[in-house]
Every structure is written in structure tokens, then in C-alpha cells.
Amino acid sequence: MTDLPPVGETAPRARLDRPVLVGNLVSGALWLLILALLGAWPLSLIGAAYVAVASTFLARVYARERLSRKQEALAWALPWLGAVVLWIFLIASIGDGVAAPAWFHVWPGLVVGTPCYLAWQLSALAVRQFLAWRETQE
Known part of the structure; x- marks a missing residue:
């Protein structure tokens, strides 16, 4: 059985773990900015798409109440x-110009x-730890 809501009700919105999302996006933006400043802006654009998708995925996973060891792994x-395959x-x-097999x-990539x-x-x-520290200071 699936956990679909009854007819006429809307499904609850997907939850995201805010510190995980913000930490990953800020960190990714900083690394991609460095890459762009070094002149590799096409890699930065590809990396931005990867960072957005992977950050959202991680924030969605860590928003769960509990994670088993297998889920966390x-x-x-x-x-x-995904990063290895992208590279x-x-x-x-x-x-x-020399044709090489994909496994080469x-x-x-690794x-x-x-x-x-x-x-x-x-x-x-580090960004998440900084944000948590800043919250305790307020």
C-alpha cells in the first residue's frame, strides 16, 4: 500500500533540513565561485546544477525523523x-582525439x-557548525 492522502486532501509538502541545505548550497557556491574566478566558468555552471540537485537530495534525506545506517550510508x-560519474x-x-573505452x-573520475x-x-x-554556533550566540 502507498501512503497517498484520501481523495480531496493534499499531500504534505516535502520537508527539507534547512541547515543541511544552506550548508551545502553556501559551500558549493564558494567552491564554484573559486572555480569560476580561475576561468573555469563552464565547469562552474555544470557544478551549480550538481550542487543544487545533490544539496536538495541531502536536505530531503536528513529531514526524516530517523535514518537507518543503510539509509545514511x-x-x-x-x-x-554522482560526482564521480559527472567527472x-x-x-x-x-x-x-584518441578513442578510449568508457571504463578508461x-x-x-574517482x-x-x-x-x-x-x-x-x-x-x-563547517558552514553548518558556524550556523549552529551563531544561533546559540543570539
Whole structure:
């Protein structure tokens, strides 16, 4: 059975964890701004779409009352995997004119995507901690 509301009632709005959403968006914006200032504005545009989608996903997941260990692991793994796949396609599209199989770009995608994802999430954590500290000061 599904948890659909009775006919005539509207479904409750999707909840988002505000600190997670704000932390991820601010952190992502700062990293993308640095990337744009270095002249890689096309990567910044692609990254902005990724940051928006992944931030919303994480905020939606963390808005739940309880998360099992499996759900929490998947909440971290799916955006990481998305970052790796995005970098695989970006690196493959750069290419040097030599046709290479898709799996050939997996390692570079992991090497670039993983530190990018970790840096984004660590700085998002710092933003969330700062916001929590600021709330206690008020």
C-alpha cells in the first residue's frame, strides 16, 4: 500500500533540513565561485546544477525523523557516486582525439570526483557548525 492522502486532501509538502541545505548550497557556491574566478566558468555552471540537485537530495534525506545506517550510508554514497560519474563524463569529453573505452576514465573520475566531494562536504559541515554556533550566540 502507498501512503497517498484520501481523495480531496493534499499531500504534505516535502520537508527539507534547512541547515543541511544552506550548508551545502553556501559551500558549493564558494567552491564554484573559486572555480569560476580561475576561468573555469563552464565547469562552474555544470557544478551549480550538481550542487543544487545533490544539496536538495541531502536536505530531503536528513529531514526524516530517523535514518537507518543503510539509509545514511546511501545518503552519502549517492551524491559521491554522482560526482564521480559527472567527472568521468567531463574527463572523457575532454579527450585527446584518441578513442578510449568508457571504463578508461573511471580512475581519473574517482581521483578527481572523490576529493571534490569530500572538500564540498567538509566545508558544508563547517558552514553548518558556524550556523549552529551563531544561533546559540543570539
